[in-house]
Amino acid sequence: MKCNSKASLSFIILLLPCFVFSQNFKIVPLGVKGGIDESNLSAYMVAPNGTDSYICLDAGTVHYGIEKAISNKVFSIPAEQVLRRYIKGYFISHAHLDHISGLIINSPDDTVKNIYALASCIETIKTHYFTWESWANFADEGEKPALNKYRYKMLLPDSVTPIQNTAMTVQAFPLSHSNLTSTAFLIRSRDAYLLYLGDTGPDEVEKSNNLHNLWLAIAPLVKSKQLKAIMIETSFPDEQPDKTLFGHLTPHWLMAEMDELSTLTGKAALNGFNLIITHVKPPQVDIEKIKVQLKAENKLRLNLVFPEQGKALNL
Ligand SMILES: [Zn+2]
Ligand SMILES: [Zn+2]
Numbered sequence: 001m002k003c004n005s006k007a008s009l010s011f012i013i014l015l016l017p018c019f020v021f022s023q024n025f026k027i028v029p030l031g032v033k034g035g036i037d038e039s040n041l042s043a044y045m046v047a048p049n050g051t052d053s054y055i056c057l058d059a060g061t062v063h064y065g066i067e068k069a070i071s072n073k074v075f076s077i078p079a080e081q082v083l084r085r086y087i088k089g090y091f092i093s094h095a096h097l098d099h100i101s102g103l104i105i106n107s108p109d110d111t112v113k114n115i116y117a118l119a120s121c122i123e124t125i126k127t128h129y130f131t132w133e134s135w136a137n138f139a140d141e142g143e144k145p146a147l148n149k150y151r152y153k154m155l156l157p158d159s160v161t162p163i164q165n166t167a168m169t170v171q172a173f174p175l176s177h178s179n180l181t182s183t184a185f186l187i188r189s190r191d192a193y194l195l196y197l198g199d200t201g202p203d204e205v206e207k208s209n210n211l212h213n214l215w216l217a218i219a220p221l222v223k224s225k226q227l228k229a230i231m232i233e234t235s236f237p238d239e240q241p242d243k244t245l246f247g248h249l250t251p252h253w254l255m256a257e258m259d260e261l262s263t264l265t266g267k268a269a270l271n272g273f274n275l276i277i278t279h280v281k282p283p284q285v286d287i288e289k290i291k292v293q294l295k296a297e298n299k300l301r302l303n304l305v306f307p308e309q310g311k312a313l314n315l
Contacts, residue, residue, distance in 0.1 A: 024314070025187070025315045027312065027313040027314075028075075029065065029313070030045060030056070030062055030068075030310070031064075031102070032280070032308065033281065034235045034281040035281045036282045038061070040064070042198075042279055043056055043061050043062055043102055044056070044196065044278075045086070046168075046187060048190070052085075054086045054166075055087070055089050055091055056089070056103075058100070059090050059092065059101075060097075060099050060100065061102045062103060063102065072311055072312075074310065084111045087110075087113065089114040089116060089163060089164060089165070089166075090113070090116065090150075091116045092116075092183075093185070093198020094121050094182040094199060095128070096199065100125065103115075110138075112149055113165075114164055115150045116170065116172075117153075117155060117172075118172055120181050121181075122154055127142065139152060140152060156172070157171075157173060163187075170187055172184070172185055173185075173186065173214045175197060175198060175199075175214070176201060176206035176211075177248075178201065178206075180247075182247075184214055186217075194228055197230070199279060200233065200248075200249065201245055201248055202245075202249060205242050205253070206247065211257055215257075219264035219265045222261070222265045223265050229315050230273075230274070233277075234251055234254050234280060235249060236250050237286050237293055238252045238289075248279075248281075255297045255299070258270065258275070258300055270300045270301075271300065275303065275305065276313070277306050277307070
């Protein structure tokens with residue numbers, strides 16, 4: 001009897017971390033800026049908390065970000081092992097170089113894994129980057145010979161796709177980004193969700209409904225508190241004229257979109273909600289301006305998070 005209760009107690013203790021930690025997400029930003037500084041471009045490793053089965057959302061800067069995270073004691077294995085073993089797949093929002101150059105440069109050292117993206121993004125990677133003129137074809141389609149290290153996994157909007165070698169699933173939503181289609185990825189782990197948006201402009205400037213449709217899709221998850229955070233860009237300060245936004249957001253336009261979301265969720269649901277600001281464009285004075293303006297315009301009292309390279313966020 002005594003022995004039995006001891007056994008069940010250790011069983012509970014063993015299970016405890018699963019219940020406490022695996023519900024939500026761990027985010028390791030590998031790069032947080034929207035340009036110029038090639039050592040700090042958009043890339044975010046995401047895993048269910050308590051696991052090392054990460055995906056990489058965009059891959060502008062990979063190696064330098066992993067080194068930064070190691071120096072902050074986020075990882076305790078060498079950088080090449082983080083790349084090879086912890087990253088289980090890449091999600092590329094669009095094929096602009098600041099979102100994919102890290103993946104290309106690290107490809108010779110990487111292991112077999114999937115690249116998930118919408119069809120148009122895969123087409124650009126296939127015909128412009130993984131070719132024998134610009135690099136080597138490390139993928140499984142396109143110019144021959146194909147080295148077969150990366151497998152293209154085309155995401156269809158509106159369908160939920162399991163993410164191989166992780167316990168997560170993904171749903172992709174198209175975004176309007178000037179002349180191209182960018183992507184939002186809705187990541188699910190158990191009952192928790194995380195929404196990551198690639199570059200996008202506001203619906204009003206882009207003459208689009210893409211953000212509105214995205215807000216419609218995720219509003220119920222905000223209300224039920226299953227959505228743990230939205231990761232969204234703010235590239236320029238408010239001084240940037242609409243005609244030179246090139247498919248990006250400012251503090252004003254981000255908050256206009258959050259107002260739009262609040263008409264679907266109610267204002268109270270967004271009070272304290274995690275809004276992670278990505279893709280801030282240098283110079284540093286502009287980045288500081290973006291932060292000041294966002295705080296001043298935060299009438300909904302969102303919890304504004306400014307991620308730092310190599311510093312883990314737990315949601
Ligand atoms: Zn970008
Ligand atoms: Zn872009």
